[in-house]
Structure formats: structure tokens, C-alpha cells
Amino acid sequence: MEAERSDSPKEILDLDSHNAAARRRNALPPHAANFPYDPRAVHPPPHMMPRPPYAPHPYPGGHYATQRPHPHLMEALQRPQHLPFPPGQPRMALYRHPQAGGHFQGMAVQQRGLVPDHYLHPGTLLTQIKHRRPQLKHSTVYSLLPSLQHGSTVPPGCPGGTILLTEAEQRLSAQLHELKLQEIARPEFPPAMHFFKARALIERSPIFSLLQKMPKGAALHLHDLALVGVDWLVKNVTYRPHCYICFTAAQSVRFLFSAQQPRTQPHCSPWLLLETLRSKMNATDLDNSLIQNLTLFTADPEAAYPSQSAVWSRFEETFFAAIGLITHAPVFKDYFYQGLQQFYMDNVMYLELRALLPLTYELDGSTHDKVWSLKAYQDVARQFVMEHPDFLGARVIFTVHRGLNSSEVKVAVEEAMRLQKEFPEVMAGFDLVGREDSGRPLWYFREALSLPSELGVTLPYFFHAGETGELIMTLDP
Ligand SMILES: O=c1[nH]cnc2c1ncn2[C@@H]1O[C@H](CO)[C@@H](O)[C@H]1O
Numbered sequence: 001m002e003a004e005r006s007d008s009p010k011e012i013l014d015l016d017s018h019n020a021a022a023r024r025r026n027a028l029p030p031h032a033a034n035f036p037y038d039p040r041a042v043h044p045p046p047h048m049m050p051r052p053p054y055a056p057h058p059y060p061g062g063h064y065a066t067q068r069p070h071p072h073l074m075e076a077l078q079r080p081q082h083l084p085f086p087p088g089q090p091r092m093a094l095y096r097h098p099q100a101g102g103h104f105q106g107m108a109v110q111q112r113g114l115v116p117d118h119y120l121h122p123g124t125l126l127t128q129i130k131h132r133r134p135q136l137k138h139s140t141v142y143s144l145l146p147s148l149q150h151g152s153t154v155p156p157g158c159p160g161g162t163i164l165l166t167e168a169e170q171r172l173s174a175q176l177h178e179l180k181l182q183e184i185a186r187p188e189f190p191p192a193m194h195f196f197k198a199r200a201l202i203e204r205s206p207i208f209s210l211l212q213k214m215p216k217g218a219a220l221h222l223h224d225l226a227l228v229g230v231d232w233l234v235k236n237v238t239y240r241p242h243c244y245i246c247f248t249a250a251q252s253v254r255f256l257f258s259a260q261q262p263r264t265q266p267h268c269s270p271w272l273l274l275e276t277l278r279s280k281m282n283a284t285d286l287d288n289s290l291i292q293n294l295t296l297f298t299a300d301p302e303a304a305y306p307s308q309s310a311v312w313s314r315f316e317e318t319f320f321a322a323i324g325l326i327t328h329a330p331v332f333k334d335y336f337y338q339g340l341q342q343f344y345m346d347n348v349m350y351l352e353l354r355a356l357l358p359l360t361y362e363l364d365g366s367t368h369d370k371v372w373s374l375k376a377y378q379d380v381a382r383q384f385v386m387e388h389p390d391f392l393g394a395r396v397i398f399t400v401h402r403g404l405n406s407s408e409v410k411v412a413v414e415e416a417m418r419l420q421k422e423f424p425e426v427m428a429g430f431d432l433v434g435r436e437d438s439g440r441p442l443w444y445f446r447e448a449l450s451l452p453s454e455l456g457v458t459l460p461y462f463f464h465a466g467e468t469g470e471l472i473m474t475l476d477p
Pocket residue numbers: 073223224225226316319354355356401433434435436464467
């Protein structure tokens with residue numbers, strides 16, 4: 001069998017992709033894979049073991065289903081950050097309609113020059129940000145909205161409740177309405193399609209490109225390992241020198257930057273230098289294969305992910321694949337900068353990042369702790385704000401995986417309190433991440449989570465809630 005194995009990295013990688021793996025499971029005997037190591041020799045690592053079926057009552061008899069994160073992540077799970085600008089310094093313009101009637105009806109208005117000044121109400125408070133380096137010229141906006149120049153009637157049922165639109169806003173609204181009608185009339189309607197199929201259509205949609213340029217305010221629910229488009233990870237990070245790859249028993253990949261040939265890890269093929277691999281095959285095929293390992297994208301998602309458990313295990317697998325790239329210390333900083341850049345280009349002005357603060361590592365294998373990661377976030381956020389003064393900054397919500405037990409979470413909460421004290425600028429608070437309905441409820445962690453209030457310490461909580469597809473109220477009711 002060994003002799004029959006292909007040496008072609010393309011085939012190796014094709015087989016490595018989960019689509020190909022599924023095909024292979026159907027078409028070939030189990031050990032006929034052209035895989036760079038023999039799966040018979042290994043047992044799946046604990047995080048790849050099939051999960052027990054979901055119990056109708058999630059925690060019968062007080063027994064909590066375990067959802068152990070990957071050991072690498074387990075180590076990564078422990079740290080936090082501060083306000084990127086002094087409190088009280090009004091860097092966000094508040095939009096308040098003069099006729100808003102009684103209660104406050106404010107919204108953040110981004111001041112990056114997309115919206116021509118005459119779109120803003122007289123009540124708009126302009127800040128020092130206002131005249132800084134517009135990204136888009138008014139002409140760009142007008143070319144997007146040709147009928148603005150000709151005027152149009154306001155469609156009935158115009159959005160905004162009791163808010164009265166200015167004349168310019170009415171024209172914009174009418175134009176948007178027209179674009180929506182055109183989109184609805186097309187044979188393929190993205191909102192009715194699976195996202196994997198709709199994505200390309202969305203990216204071509206004139207409405208989407210208009211929305212991309214509109215002011216967004218803050219992105220408040222982001223995850224550290226899912227911040228940047230994977231294209232950048234593949235096209236930039238994996239092209240850096242000393243980047244190694246190995247292929248796992250579960251048809252995924254791991255990456256590692258190392259000055260020397262790294263020691264083979266259990267359940268993974270020997271490490272291959274990506275540069276060498278690329279020289280032996282079509283680089284585009286290789287890159288596409290890597291992208292497939294870092295995303296959930298597949299041609300037939302319904303078949304590939306028949307259940308929440310199936311999609312969650314593949315979802316977590318993409319993070320295991322990405323973590324070796326992202327946690328290389330120099331990449332870690334560049335990755336965050338790139339994340340800020342990508343959101344900035346979408347006209348988002350402030351970020352909050354749920355972050356595991358994983359150990360980061362250098363080429364010689366030495367590692368940095370959570371304080372290093374938090375400080376890296378702080379430094380990069382400061383630098384980005386300095387270079388983009390109309391961006392407000394970023395803060396970190398330190399997270400641990402909800403698969404940890406209560407004493408592990410207690411240790412994390414204690415660490416969160418220390419980090420909050422040390423990094424009040426960048427540290428926003430604490431949360432638990434991971435799949436809700438196979439993890440533990442917040443109630444299970446009550447002792448650990450009560451610690452700050454018992455000690456009189458402020459540690460803001462930003463708990464996930466409602467991501468579960470299960471209609472169960474037993475979990476975090
Ligand atoms: O939408 C989400 N809900 C809950 N947990 C998530 C989500 N996205 C990512 N993670 C968790 O955050 C870690 C990396 O930042 C992932 O390993 C995953 O467990």
C-alpha cells in the first residue's frame with residue numbers, strides 16, 4: 001500500500017480537504033488514502049473523538065457534558081485589556097435629531113467623509129474627526145447613487161420610525177429602495193440561499209457595496225482567531241519563511257513557524273516546509289486547499305454538516321488549523337493590525353474582540369504569556385489609531401472556553417481581574433466562548449463568576465447568549 005501512495009502534494013492536499021475526505025470515505029477502502037502518514041497508526045486526539053449524542057436534558061443528575069477544548073487552546077485559554085482614548089474625550093460624534101421628542105434618540109455617525117456634510121442634520125455634533133482625510137470622494141458616492149442628482153420621490157413606508165429625513169436623506173433612501181427592488185427582481189435572491197452560495201452574489205451586490213461604505217459604529221462581537229479573512233492568512237502569512245505544515249488524522253492541517261525542522265507531533269504527519277511544498281505543486285491549488293481547511297466553505301453544506309454538532313466540530317477545527325499561524329508572535333501583531341484595517345475599510349470605527357490570549361511563540365520555540373498578547377493588542381490598537389485618527393480603537397474581552405471546569409474558570413476570573421487592573425485601557429471584561437448547547441451553563445460557573453463582586457472588584461461581563469439552535473431554557477435561562 002505504501003508503494004501505491006502518491007508523492008504528489010496536490011493529491012495529498014486534495015485528499016486532505018474535507019470534501020475530498022468525504023469522497024474518499026465513500027469511494028476507497030479506509031487505508032487507501034494518499035495521505036502523508038498512516039492513520040492506522042494513530043488514535044484520534046481527544047478533541048476529535050465523536051461527541052456523545054445530545055441528551056434531551058442537557059445536564060441530567062447534575063452531570064455536565066464535557067466539551068474539552070483542544071489542548072493547544074486549553075493552554076491558550078487564560079487572559080485580557082483598556083480604552084484606546086481617554087474617557088470623556090468625545091471622539092464619536094453623536095447624531096441627535098432636533099425633533100427627536102423627549103427621550104434621547106442618538107446614533108453614532110461616522111465622520112470619515114463618506115457622508116457628505118449636507119446629509120447630516122443640523123443637530124449633528126461634529127468633532128475634530130470631521131475634516132480628516134476623507135476616504136471616499138463625494139463623487140464616488142454620487143456615482144454609486146446616480147439618481148441622487150435627479151431627485152426621486154420618497155417611497156412609502158420609509159424607514160426610521162418617527163425620524164424625519166432631510167431632503168438628501170430622502171433621495172438616498174429612495175435610491176436604496178430602488179436598488180432593493182432591483183435585487184428582489186433578480187432570479188437568484190441571496191437572502192433565500194445558503195450563505196455559502198449567496199456569498200459571491202452578495203459581494204457583487206450594489207446594495208452590499210453601498211452598505212460597506214456606510215458608517216457602522218462599532219463591531220462588538222468579534223473573535224480573536226476569526227478576525228481576519230483567511231485569504232490574508234494564506235496569501236500573506238503562509239508565504240512567510242520558516243512556515244511548516246502537517247496533516248492531521250482528521251483531514252485537517254496544523255501550521256508552525258520554526259527556525260529548525262520541528263519535531264513530529266502525535267496524530268500529525270511530519271512537518272513539511274511550505275516553501276518546499278509550494279515549489280513542487282501548483283501554488284494556487286495549494287492555497288485553495290489551505291483556504292478550505294481554514295473555512296467551513298464546501299459545495300454541499302447540507303450534506304457536509306448534517307447537524308449542529310457536525311458543523312461545530314468542523315468550526316472548531318478551523319481554529320485549530322489557524323492558531324499556529326496566528327500565534328507566531330510577529331504574525332500575532334500583524335494579524336490584529338490587518339483585522340483593524342479590514343474593519344476600517346468597511347467603515348467600522350471601533351472594535352471589541354473576544355480573545356483567548358493564547359501563548360504566542362517565536363521561531364526558536366520560546367513563548368510569551370497573556371500579558372504579552374494583551375500588551376500587543378494595546379500597542380497595535382494605539383498605533384492604528386495614531387495612523388488613522390478617525391478610528392476610535394479596540395478593546396479586548398478576555399475569554400476562556402466554556403468547556404473548562406469551574407476551578408479552571410475560577411483561575412481565569414482571577415487572572416482577568418489582575419489583567420483588568422494592569423491594562424484598564426485595553427481590557428474590556430470577561431466572557432466564555434465555545435458552543436453553548438454542549439457546554440456548561442453560566443449557573444455552573446456561578447462561584448467563579450461571583451468572585452469579583454465578592455472582592456469588590458469591577459470585572460465587566462459580556463456573556464454570549466442565544467447562539468444555540470436548541471429551544472432549551474435550561475441553558476442560561
Ligand atoms: O460565534 C461563536 N460563538 C461561540 N464561540 C465562538 C464563536 N466563534 C468563535 N468561538 C470560539 O472562540 C474561539 C476562537 O476565538 C474558538 O475556538 C471558538 O471556540
